Amino acid sequence: MEIRENVFLKDYAWWKIGGPADFFCLPKTVGEVQEAVEFARSRGLEITVLGGGTNVLISDRGIDGLVICMKQLVGTSVHEDENFVRVEALAGTAKSELTKIFLKRKLAPALFLCGLPGDVGGGVVMNAGVAEQIEPREFVEIVSWVEVLDLQKNGVRRLRKDELQWRYRHTDGWQPGIIVKAEIIWPNRPDDTISRKVTEATKARRSKQPLELPSCGSTFKNPKPHSAGALIEKAGLKGYTVGSAQVSPKHANFIVNRGGASASDVDSIIRHVRDEVKRQFQVDLETEVRYLGRW
Ligand SMILES: Cc1cc2nc3c(=O)[nH]c(=O)nc-3n(C[C@H](O)[C@H](O)[C@H](O)COP(=O)(O)OP(=O)(O)OC[C@H]3O[C@@H](n4cnc5c(N)ncnc54)[C@H](O)[C@@H]3O)c2cc1C
Incomplete structure (x- = not known):
């Protein structure tokens, strides 16, 4: 994996704002994330993680150390039976990819996820959610576990949802680390109105x-x-x-x-x-x- 020097971050932030990172990489596998952590550790560099860049204000003076951008760590696998649909998603998977998976199955998380930009890891970190009184309306309701790369040991551990503390737009209990994967779960109860509701919600967001x-x-x-x-x-x-x-x-x-x-x-x-x-x-x-x- 290439680790580049002096990379301007405005291309990786939705605000289109941000100075340079001393070092920058885009890992495609969990192994490459570990490689990046090792690179930083061996040089005594601070690590900053960037997901979809939809909720960050990056300083004009840039970021010291290594920025690990997760947007290429993507991929999902879907397991379903008559009771549940479970989606294992690598952290950089866009929420829009999850939306497609649930929309295809006419399941309620599609409605919650359809207006949320950024990736799965960022959604967990921020406990992203919507104002509308719908179910589900926050990440805490759809996650069953997360896998975290421990920065000290550089090994992956799995944490159940109830081992984390979920608050309004914030989670604790996984730090210090990098979220590399999450399992999203929802009862397999299709609802024929979901597709129409997604279209209406998307239209409403665009107008507001x-x-x-x-x-x-x-x-x-x-x-x-x-x-x-x-x-x-x-x-x-x-x-x-x-x-x-x-x-x-x-x-x-x-x-x-x-x-x-x-x-x-x-x-x-x-x-x-x-x-x-x-x-x-x-x-x-x-x-x-x-x-x-x-x-
Ligand atoms: C147009 C627009 C509409 C939005 N609407 C909503 C909304 O309705 N509801 C809502 O909750 N949010 C909303 N947001 C904010 C944002 O999309 C969410 O907070 C989103 O979940 C952030 O995900 P991200 O991948 O972009 O994270 P980033 O912005 O890249 O990062 C957010 C924080 O998480 C950390 N981080 C990211 N990934 C990881 C990881 N894998 N491991 C460890 N740390 C990590 C970063 O260091 C940073 O501190 C909106 C944003 C935009 C631009």
Whole structure:
């Protein structure tokens, strides 16, 4: 496997933002991930993992050490009987691939997964989910186990779903490590309405979200019981712009890159939005987006 030096990361991030990684690789097998870990260990390099890059703000100054991008570690195997459908998916498998598998079988996870970008590993790390009251609506409901490459031992261990702690847009219990595989499971109970519902949900997302421009989806977590988007809109911040980054006029919790935005433009918006929402409503906003690299 090739490990390249000084690779710009904006091509691997949905925001199209990010400086260079000192070292960068795209493993295709778990063995190659282990090879990458060994490379970093032997040189004393820090490791940063990138999935689909749909939830990360990568610093303009880049990322020190080795970036392991999982998007080529792909593949699924499906096992089904009259009771359950089980899908073993390598971590870099796109969620859209899982959607196809469940859609073909008219199963409910297709509806939950159809609007989620990024890959399976990123979905587990973020406990990705949707706002709609549907079942399932978060990754915790569809995962039965994950396989994690332990960074200290450089060996793989399997963790059952109940050995992890699943919270709103976050999981614990697998770190330090790299998620390399997960099993997704769902009762084999076909529903003829799923295909129509997927079409409707996709249409609704397109009308509500600024999908025509690079973003990272929702920038902030919802500070329950409030909605982050509603607070930002009420604060009068829709359209607020720094450089080429902007609070989307279509959806206030999205920050869009209108072309050539820098990470510091986005970060300035994030800080301003936080300050204004705190000043006007006394509510603390926490980012859902993860900051990576040297800040
Ligand atoms: C248009 C748009 C709409 C979105 N809508 C939603 C939504 O409705 N609901 C929702 O929950 N999210 C949404 N998101 C955010 C995002 O898609 C999810 O959080 C997604 O699950 C992140 O997956 P990823 O593979 O892109 O992870 P990345 O963004 O690449 O990484 C996220 C974090 O996980 C870590 N990581 C990634 N893979 C691994 C691995 N294999 N092992 C260890 N660590 C890893 C990274 O270091 C980083 O800290 C949206 C994003 C966009 C751009």
